[in-house]
Amino acid sequence: MIDPFEALREPVVPVDPDPRFAARLRARLERALLEPEGATMTTTTQTTDQSAVDLPLHSLTPYIAVDDARQALDWYVRALGARRRGEPIVMDDDRIGHVELAFGDSVLMMADEFAEMGLLGPKARGGVSQSLRLEVPDVDGTVRRAVELGAELERPVTDYPYGRSGVIIDPFGHRWMVAAAPSTAATERTAPALRQGDVAYSSLWVPDVERAVAFYRTVLGWRYVPGSEPRSRHVEGLRRSMGLYGGEGHPTTFLCFAVDEVSAAVERVRAAGGTAEEPSQEPWGLIAECTDDQGMRFALFEQPANATSEIGDGPYRQGEICYLTIEVPDSARARAFFGAVLGWEFTPGQAEDGWGAQIGGEEVRYMTGLHGGHERSTVVPMYFVDDIESAVERVRTAGGTATDPDRQPYGITADCVDDQGSHFYLGQLS
Amino acid sequence: MGPRAELRPDPGPALLELYDAALPEVYGYLLSRCGQRSLAEDLTAETFLAAVEAVRKSPPPAMSTAWLVGVARHKLADHWRRSEREERGLRLIGDQRPDDPWDERLDALLAREVLTALGPHHRAVLTLRYLDGLPVSEVAAHLGRTVHATETLLVRAKAAFRQAYQRKEGSS
Numbered sequence: 001m002i003d004p005f006e007a008l009r010e011p012v013v014p015v016d017p018d019p020r021f022a023a024r025l026r027a028r029l030e031r032a033l034l035e036p037e038g039a040t041m042t043t044t045t046q047t048t049d050q051s052a053v054d055l056p057l058h059s060l061t062p063y064i065a066v067d068d069a070r071q072a073l074d075w076y077v078r079a080l081g082a083r084r085r086g087e088p089i090v091m092d093d094d095r096i097g098h099v100e101l102a103f104g105d106s107v108l109m110m111a112d113e114f115a116e117m118g119l120l121g122p123k124a125r126g127g128v129s130q131s132l133r134l135e136v137p138d139v140d141g142t143v144r145r146a147v148e149l150g151a152e153l154e155r156p157v158t159d160y161p162y163g164r165s166g167v168i169i170d171p172f173g174h175r176w177m178v179a180a181a182p183s184t185a186a187t188e189r190t191a192p193a194l195r196q197g198d199v200a201y202s203s204l205w206v207p208d209v210e211r212a213v214a215f216y217r218t219v220l221g222w223r224y225v226p227g228s229e230p231r232s233r234h235v236e237g238l239r240r241s242m243g244l245y246g247g248e249g250h251p252t253t254f255l256c257f258a259v260d261e262v263s264a265a266v267e268r269v270r271a272a273g274g275t276a277e278e279p280s281q282e283p284w285g286l287i288a289e290c291t292d293d294q295g296m297r298f299a300l301f302e303q304p305a306n307a308t309s310e311i312g313d314g315p316y317r318q319g320e321i322c323y324l325t326i327e328v329p330d331s332a333r334a335r336a337f338f339g340a341v342l343g344w345e346f347t348p349g350q351a352e353d354g355w356g357a358q359i360g361g362e363e364v365r366y367m368t369g370l371h372g373g374h375e376r377s378t379v380v381p382m383y384f385v386d387d388i389e390s391a392v393e394r395v396r397t398a399g400g401t402a403t404d405p406d407r408q409p410y411g412i413t414a415d416c417v418d419d420q421g422s423h424f425y426l427g428q429l430s
Numbered sequence: 431m432g433p434r435a436e437l438r439p440d441p442g443p444a445l446l447e448l449y450d451a452a453l454p455e456v457y458g459y460l461l462s463r464c465g466q467r468s469l470a471e472d473l474t475a476e477t478f479l480a481a482v483e484a485v486r487k488s489p490p491p492a493m494s495t496a497w498l499v500g501v502a503r504h505k506l507a508d509h510w511r512r513s514e515r516e517e518r519g520l521r522l523i524g525d526q527r528p529d530d531p532w533d534e535r536l537d538a539l540l541a542r543e544v545l546t547a548l549g550p551h552h553r554a555v556l557t558l559r560y561l562d563g564l565p566v567s568e569v570a571a572h573l574g575r576t577v578h579a580t581e582t583l584l585v586r587a588k589a590a591f592r593q594a595y596q597r598k599e600g601s602s
Contacts (some may be wrong), residue, residue: 005556005559005560005588005591006560007541007561008541008545008556008560008561009561010462010559010561010562012458012459013454013456013462013500014454014455014457015454015458015459015461015462016454016460017453017454017459017471017474018467018471019455019492021471021474022453025453025474025475026449026479028475028478028479029445029446029449029478029479029482030446032479033445033446033482035441048545113507228512228513228550229513229549230546230547231547231552247549255534280511282512410540
């Protein structure tokens with residue numbers, strides 16, 4: 001019998017693209033062919049450089065003098081992981097008058113010594129009058145590399161109450177305190193960065209994406225951009241990435257957790273009785289899809305080394321997730337699994353067999369609880385709303401159901417189901 | 431660069447010479463398979479930029495339109511892999527009957543419509559196997575899966591396709 005799928009066979013039919021596109025691409029190819037080998041596909045290098053150029057200046061920027069700015073440029077790139085930010089400005093006498101480097105999210109400015117203006121490096125002055133403090137993901141590795149490349153070790157890497165750090169004097173005499181600050185310190189300084197065990201991305205799995213689009217637009221004011229498939233949407237304007245995905249029989253919220261090292265986390269998943277695919281490199285980081293030992297699907301995410309995903313600080317905003325309840329069949333198994341994989345710790349909650357998840361004594365972000373005794377695993381979100389009375393009205397108008405708002409110690413909540421059977425809560429949290 | 435490199439003929443002009451003839455083929459291939467102009471343009475650009483890198487390899491590949499369409503196919507498979515991850519679209523179609531023959535003539539237009547609505551992994555395997563007519567082993571190589579896993583995926587994809595097709599047929 002002939003396979004009916006053979007009817008799909010489609011030979012290539014040439015199509016002329018937009019002539020402007022054709023001309024632009026030809027110009028790009030001509031440029032690419034002129035570039036040195038290996039430069040064409042360097043999308044990542046180009047983005048890194050561009051990200052260095054695009055960095056906004058913070059309120060305070062160090063501007064240092066060194067006795068050999070050219071060498072210093074190379075050295076900071078190789079030893080401390082700096083990225084070049086634009087071309088140096090070279091003076092008539094061949095000294096570098098100004099050059100910039102990006103370190104993580106910050107800029108360092110630098111120039112050769114200009115003795116005639118009183119600008120001298122530490123060596124000429126007989127020592128530094130200031131230190132430069134640098135936060136890095138891998139403090140041990142950075143200090144080791146710096147010392148191998150000629151830095152002097154002033155204080156070896158050690159754990160302090162305020163974090164792990166070491167001190168080096170670089171070959172130009174500058175003193176660097178290289179530190180991996182604890183996440184609490186980072187939290188206080190800026191918007192919190194993703195920690196291992198935080199939720200990096202969530203996706204609402206629904207039977208019909210169009211209906212969900214309309215329902216949540218009405219209830220929460222969500223705006224959308226198309227996803228890469230007809231049945232997916234990205235929710236726009238939220239401070240943490242969130243999507244909608246249609247075609248799902250069992251409504252839930254799919255969670256993607258941040259981890260420090262995805263390959264190690266994948267091993268932990270398997271050791272804990274779950275399954276995990278091999279990690280794959282995506283433009284935004286390394287991803288591995290997993291299933292826990294009770295059948296819940298989730299993913300693990302390792303962000304690129306120099307990326308700092310911030311996850312929104314301060315008061316909640318309308319339509320954002322403010323709490324997640326992970327309903328599971330057996331809470332003891334789930335606690336053991338997520339404890340092993342994500343480093344979560346648990347404190348008993350108010351509800352029976354309810355558990356609050358924590359990382360190093362702090363709430364998981366989003367704030368997350370486990371609840372046992374359910375037929376199958378489901379993640380139930382709570383969305384923050386400014387005015388719960390009217391939000392409950394909107395749920396009912398849009399075809400969903402909602403309990404009357406109920407005052408809890410932490411705010412006013414309503415227990416809702418959308419028009420396709422997805423369970424969620426609304427919370428006007430105090 | 432050593433003298434040997436200088437002796438090597440520069441493949442750049444040959445690629446540019448091929449460009450005008452190959453562009454509509456590559457673009458036409460990608461447009462018909464992904465159905466979106468902007469995406470087809472992006473993947474076309476990726477294809478030719480990848481070709482620039484490839485022609486510098488030693489020995490350079492035999493440059494032809496068919497070779498460029500092959501590069502485009504890789505780029506398309508990469509794209510689907512990316513979207514598959516992005517959408518977390520991996521679900522199994524439950525209750526398959528793999529050996530149940532489906533004796534029907536497909537309405538090509540309807541079939542294309544159904545195909546675009548499938549998840550990226552199903553779409554990828556069906557496109558490579560049937561639209562492009564590749565043998566399963568080559569499909570497997572493009573998708574970075576084993577032949578066995580590709581066969582399984584193909585069965586699931588056909589089941590998903592068939593389900594969607596029949597639903598659509600019923601509704602229209």
